[in-house]
Amino acid sequence: MVFNRIPRVLLSAVLFAAAVTSQPADTKTSIAVLNMKAAAGITDSESDLLSDRLRIELFNTRVYNVMEREQMQTVLKEQGFQQSGACTDEGCMIEIGQLLGVRQLVTGSIGKLGKMYMVNLRSVDIQTGKILGVVSEDIKGDIEEVVERLNVIARRLAFKEPDPAVRQEQTRPVETVDEKPAEPARPADPGLFKCDNKIYLEYLELGTWVPNLKMTPKEFADLSNEVSDDLLDALNECFDDIVGMVTRAQLAAHPSCDPVIIRVNILNYNKKPSGSSQFAGTVDLELEFYENRSAATPAFKVKMSETGARHWGDYEPFENAMTEVGEEIADNLDDHDYIRKLQRRLR
Numbered sequence: 224m225v226f227n228r229i230p231r232v233l234l235s236a237v238l239f240a241a242a243v244t245s246q247p248a249d250t251k252t253s254i255a256v257l258n259m260k261a262a263a264g265i266t267d268s269e270s271d272l273l274s275d276r277l278r279i280e281l282f283n284t285r286v287y288n289v290m291e292r293e294q295m296q297t298v299l300k301e302q303g304f305q306q307s308g309a310c311t312d313e314g315c316m317i318e319i320g321q322l323l324g325v326r327q328l329v330t331g332s333i334g335k336l337g338k339m340y341m342v343n344l345r346s347v348d349i350q351t352g353k354i355l356g357v358v359s360e361d362i363k364g365d366i367e368e369v370v371e372r373l374n375v376i377a378r379r380l381a382f383k384e385p386d387p388a389v390r391q392e393q394t395r396p397v398e399t400v401d402e403k404p405a406e407p408a409r410p411a412d413p414g415l416f417k418c419d420n421k422i423y424l425e426y427l428e429l430g431t432w433v434p435n436l437k438m439t440p441k442e443f444a445d446l447s448n449e450v451s452d453d454l455l456d457a458l459n460e461c462f463d464d465i466v467g468m469v470t471r472a473q474l475a476a477h478p479s480c481d482p483v484i485i486r487v488n489i490l491n492y493n494k495k496p497s498g499s500s501q502f503a504g505t506v507d508l509e510l511e512f513y514e515n516r517s518a519a520t521p522a523f524k525v526k527m528s529e530t531g532a533r534h535w536g537d538y539e540p541f542e543n544a545m546t547e548v549g550e551e552i553a554d555n556l557d558d559h560d561y562i563r564k565l566q567r568r569l570r
Contacts, residue, residue: 253325255290256281259344262334269366270333276370277344280377281329287381290325298323320349327355329380333369340369346380356380371498374532378539418480420467421569424458425486427451436492436537446538450545457549458485461556465569474516483565484513486521494540497533504540505530506548510556512565523561527551 256278261270275292282289299322320328331344342360347353358379362368427450429436430443438446451468458466466485474480488509494502507528511521529551531543556562 251288252286252327253290254281254287254327254329254346255295255320255323255325256292257295257319257328257330258292259330259342260332262332262341264335264340265333273333273369273373276373277329277377280374281381283374284377284381287327290323295323316347317349317352320347325349339363340366342369342372342376344376344380371501371533374534416469416473416477416480418469418477418482420465420482422462422465422483422485422565423467423469424451424455425484426468426470427454427487436541438537442538446542449542453546453549454487454552457552458556460553461562462566462569481515481517483569484516484518486511486513488524490526492541492544494537501533501535502540503530503533504544506541506544508548510552512561523559523565525556525559 256274258274259270259277261267278289278292281287299319316328316330320326326349327346328349329344329346331342333340333342335341340362342358342362344359345357346355348355356379358376360372360376362372427447429447429450430440436443436446455466455468467482469482469484474484488511489506490509491507492504494504497503505528507526509524509526511524513520514522527548529544529547531540531545531547534540534543557566
């Protein structure tokens with residue numbers, strides 16, 4: 224590996240660091256993804272395209288702020304660095320990560336052996352030099368199978384998830400739909416609820432709403448938390464961050480609390496095979512708006528039907544379908560007259 228510097232690199236680095244530190248605080252981790260090294264059986268153009276898709280899938284995990292490839296190349300060029308060869312050792316990764324002003328850097332390779340593609344990736348913490356995650360995937364089939372598998376690889380890097388095949392072996396299915404669902408992990412002591420919002424999303428307890436999902440009680444609770452959080456984020460995009468989360472127990476413990484309540488009524492859910500032993504989940508639901516806690520019928524409701532990105536198992540296909548619901552809420556819910564009037568009234 225050879226790096227060439229020019230004298231103005233110090234000034235560029237200082238200016239770039241100042242620009243980064245002046246930005247508003249963000250809970251997401253800033254990350255840059257170096258193009259995967261093209262090994263045997265892979266062209267540079269294929270590696271470029273797969274690396275770009277990996278960036279998108281990492282962004283879609285909602286864990287990372289991902290630096291775009293063009294921006295990354297521009298910064299390195301402006302700061303006088305030219306990289307020859309793959310960046311594989313930690314020293315190189317730390318140096319590039321510091322120049323880019325990111326907290327983590329991902330690098331790796333992709334190659335083909337016979338009919339199998341081999342993807343090897345690792346992420347490094349730029350401040351500590353510690354390897355945070357290593358993912359190795361062996362994928363049989365065509366290169367299209369690699370593209371479809373990149374969302375799994377991204378989740379494994381982001382959430383330190385095991386291979387789905389291993390996860391499936393370790394997960395005990397729920398034997399019957401009559402088993403008592405797990406208590407949601409999110410709800411806190413009702414006494415801690417302050418009722419300081421004018422509008423609330425009612426927490427979804429999916430163990431009782433979607434009995435055809437075959438998962439462990441813990442997975443039901445985890446999925447309830449993730450889906451409720453995603454819907455809350457989407458509603459806050461629509462209502463400018465004035466929506467809170469509430470459980471029925473919390474409302475029952477506070478009879479004087481009388482906000483507008485949003486409930487999600489799941490009408491139907493099904494999943495269909497969608498290649499590579501994966502499934503695409505489709506959820507049909509109604510989003511219901513109640514003007515107060517005593518209202519017997521909603522003042523407004525809107526139906527939605529969304530299909531998510533395909534995935535293995537039960538958990539992710541449903542979660543992906545609900546992610547699409549959240550995006551529809553964030554992008555198009557305020558097209559309705561009732562929602563626009565409600566936005567004005569609650570401001």
